[in-house]
Amino acid sequence: MKGCAAIVLIVALLAWGGSAQTSQNVRVTLVIPQPLFIAAVIPSITVEITPVEIEGPQPFKIGDWHVNIDALTPYRLNSTLVTIDTNIFDAGPEDFLTDCDFSDDFGVCTDKTSLSEPDPQNRRGFGENTAGLDGADFMGEIFLDISSWDVSTLPGFYIGVILFTTTDTTP
């Protein structure tokens, strides 16, 4: 070492001493504005009454219904018929009945048939969370009983709307 310049390096590891750690937070926010979605797959039913229906057993089938439900909550499905216009005496929602024949993806049909009374008489079914599925499909038929109808003006007509509703049944 004589005659030479010596350089001493001192490297200081301070504060963490070999166990350095640091962290940072990121906020996560999920917004769920609507947990239930319902779509009517069969948009309308048009039926012309013929002598076959008049002579046949009452009620008789006039069509099918099919709805699809996406849910992030348990729910029930109801359907109610509302009269829009008619010229037939004594024709009303109570003349129409329905059933539920099929359901999938955690949906369950009920045996109720009314289209004119409140829940549970007009309940078509119920279900659970459908996340990851194509939605619960409910299907059934619609029936009409014209035994009380009094058609005096031709052509007689009845126009109504079936409202399908889903309701959150979370306790």
Next chain:
Amino acid sequence: MTRKYLVALLVGALGLSLSSGLVAQQNVTIEIGQSLYLDCVPPDQPGDIYYVISQSDIEAPQPIDIGDWGCNVDAVTQYRLNSQFTSFSAPYVVNADTSDFTADCDTADDYGTCAPNSSLTLGDTDPNTRRGTGYNTAGTDGADFFGNVYVNMGVGPTGWDVQSSQLPVYVTGIITYTVTDTTP
């Protein structure tokens, strides 16, 4: 060249006069106050996640992608990067908890390596919560790690149960990213 020689001579002469010997000493001290730097919310990275659940998200295969994450690590040591929920709130969504959320790591550079683990669960531990590992990044712009955050809302009776009386419902939480020195 002439100027360099002059400086050398001056230092040598000073050394001789101070120590009255033939040895000169120059002390150099380098202080490293922090060996790891983590930045998960810079302007060019995803930062906070804000996501609105739509009907198509309910129908989509679970889990669904709700956002990206990205962290930049400057290191003078080898390290690992972890992330997990450290707080969570879902007062109006029955069955929702942090185990419904997962993360992956898609890319890493500058000596960073992604890990295959996906857990973000509050209280879970390494290696389940490990997003990646890396080494000294001196001379580079830091190791960039990028990935996605997912949520699985379940299905059926054990799936999420959103209370419609409280709409819109919010699910919030904080994901904490941590770098840890892994020097043995």
